Amino acid sequence: MKPIKFSILFVLLICLLHSQWIIAGSLTEVQPDARFISRIHSPLDCTQYNDDYEILSSFSFVTHLNPISSSPLQTYGLMDSNERVYKLIIVNQKFVPLTVFCLKSLGELNITNTSFYEFQLDDNSIRTLPSEIALRASSLKYLYVYNTLVAHLPEQIGKLKNLRVLELSNTGLLDVPNSIGDLSSLTHLLLPSNKLTSLPATLGNLPNLITVRIEINTQLRSVQSLNGLPKLQTLHTHYCPIERLPSNLPDLHLLYMHANNLTDLVNIRTLGNNSNLNKFFYFSKNRIHSVPPQIGYVRNLYRLDLDYNELSSLPSDLLNVATLHDLFIRNNRFSITDLQTIAHQFNTTNPDLTLQY
Secondary structure (H helix, E strand, C coil): CHHHHHHHHHHHHHHHHHHHHHHHHHHHHHHHHHHHHHHHHCCCCHHHCCCHHHHHHCCCCCCEECCCCCCCCCCEEEECCCCCEEEEEEECCCECCHHHHHCCCCCEEEEECCECCCCCCCCHHHCECCHHHHHHCCCCCEEEEECCCCCECCHHHHHCCCCCEEEEECCCCCCCCHHHHHCCCCCEEECCCCCCCCCCHHHHHCCCCCEEECCCCCCCCCCHHHCCCCCCCEEECCCCCCCCCCCCECCCCEEECCCCCCCCCCCHHHECCCCCCCEEEECCCCCCCCCCHHHHHCCCEEEEECCCCCCCCCCHHHHHCCCCCEEECCCCCCCHHHHHHHHHHHHHHCCCCEEEC
């Protein structure tokens, strides 16, 4: 019986060791989440640093200051005569240290291919721009993030009252908080190549917004929240399934809506009606089946791209647009006779027009 008892004890010992190994492994796996929670709730203490040199020394990488020459792959900072860092470029590092936000004079922050977290997360959808960015509410004017996972922006982003340019390109951004409407100084909002499905209505509260780039957000179907922006001049929405034109954008003169899901151009006369600049409107590769007569009232229409649509006719009002210099209507549903007639009529009314058909 003794050998049997020994075998049983041996098996029990093996099982016990195996269970401890599983528990230890599980604790190791959840450790990143624990560190994530700890980082969220541990306040950043900037008082421990006497100057910007000490802050830079806290980084896990070398930051070259005021280099004679720089490259797109280099991490460096620019320091003023008061020994304050006012511009910081971080490229291809492991993570962005939170102490970046202790730099009191930081006016421009540029992050490329560098995580805001020093550990891997299984669920990238919880990645957010650190709320500590609000510490630079008075100084930060330009924020650029490229090829870095940022699924969400914190509500604290709205505290950056002096921010002029906000760009997040190819970050996996899923949404934009309502507080974006508090960025009263913002002139450029650039969110291309992300995963946006909607835009907050509060974007309409940005009186100084000049440029919006939201191209290649392949689930974004509406830009109606931009309606009424008084100073918007440039809008890029190509490769988004946008279904309706924006409206009431009096200063708009550059509109890129290539490969959207438009079926008509209703409200086009409300675009750029307060601007004397030439209008460049690009609508190729949509499903546009008709152009409204109001096209004739677009102020200083210079280029109109309607290639690859479903047009079978054009309104006669277009013949009277004396400013029209380029008209592209290739790959539509015009018959050969229709195209010959259109070409003849434009040759009579607007002989300087470049017509591509």
